[in-house]
Amino acid sequence: MELGKQLSAMEAERIYSGANSAIWHSHHEASHHSLLTTREEDYVATLIRVGTPLLAARWAEVLAPHGVSIRISGVFCHARPQVRFAHPGSPIELADLLIVHRHTAKTKRSVCRALLVQAKMSDDGTHVLASNDAQLHLFTTWPDFNFVDRSMDPAVRKLNEKGKGSRYALVRKAHDFPEDISWPDQSPWAEAKAALLLEGTKSFARTLGDMLLGRDGRPTNLIRPTNDWSRLIAELLKITGAKTFRRSNIRLDPKPRLTETEFPGERTLFMAHSKSFTSAPGSLMSILGVNFLPISQTSSGGGDNVGSLIVS
Known part of the structure; x- marks a missing residue:
């Protein structure tokens, strides 16, 4: 059974508010720690580094009474899977953010959903794209494409994607307190459908x-x-x-040799895994168990291991 059918309306709202809190605090941290102008990749990286443990803690409080554990892994990657397709602006990055949720029931049956997200900065909840924007062409038509990165299978991909698995995210340029944010749910991140005019009609917390x-x-x-x-x-x-x-602008890496130009096409992966279990006596934290585990480093370009919060 999907989690949405197990929770009450009030509990579902707690899931949304937990996500909203994690997004706002991570957005605040990125703005606070930036040495220069905060870039969209700084906000995305901090969502993973700061938002992931906050998200896990808030969601665990709601799910544990239902016998559901939650595992959330956040990775900000140096790898850049770029794709080539029939467009003059090609090749380009596939996306900025990948969100995956896999739920495993007590019967061991699992269901999984995924979403590719492209982030854009905005100061008013909108963003106008150029009519010949290659990323927009990719996200609206999803033509056949292949990866140019040697680490990826070079075979031609036919995704047959109609919008359920791809979205834009608008990231607020300025740091504001929630009462000063007029975006949906007073969140500094908003979801937008792929179009020339991106409009934040739904908070990314709800996504x-x-x-x-x-x-x-x-x-x-x-x-x-x-x-x-x-x-x-x-x-x-x-x-x-x-x-x-590493992101030196938000002090994730203090070494000055790591500059912006060393990290073209940064990517992020974000994965949540929920699993039904039989509750046992003990406190919430003893039932769930919270551990910080390192992500293995395989990038030839260097970089530190980014800690992932694993709640299981």
Whole structure:
């Protein structure tokens, strides 16, 4: 049974508010620690580094009474899977953010959903793209493409993607307190459908929450991929997810040799795994167990291991 059918309306709202809190605090941290102007990749990196443990803690409080554990892994990657397709602006990056939620029931049956996200900065909840924008062409038509990165399978991909598995995210340029944010749910991140005029009509907190509740994202089979979409997501998690990088602007790496130009096309993977279990006596934290585990480093370009919060 999907999580959305197990929770009450009030509990579902707690899932959304937990995501909203994690997003706001991570956005605040990125702005606070930036040495120069905060860039969208700084905000995304901090969402992973700071937002992930906050998200896990808030969601665990809601899910534990239902016998559901939550595992959230956040990785900010140096690898850059770029794709080539029939467009003058090609090749380009595939996306900025990959969100995956896999839920395993007590019967061992699992369901999985995935979402590719492209982030854009905004000061008013909108963003105008150029009519010949290659990323927009990719996200609106999803033509056949292949990866140019040697680490990825060079085969042509046919995703048959209609929008359930791809979205834009608008990231607020300025740091403001919630009462001063007029975006949906007073969140500094908003979801936008792929179009020339990107409009934040839904908070990104609700996007994350809906992914967890089984209400958003494209169905994906990571165990036995039967189509190019599932094979793509499995490959991204296996190959791109193993690589890390540093962000000196927000002091994730104090070494001055690591400059902006050393990290073209940064990527992020974000994965949540929920699992039903039989509750046992003990405190919430003793039942769930909270550990920081390092992500293995395989990038030839260097970079520190980015800690992932694992709650299981």
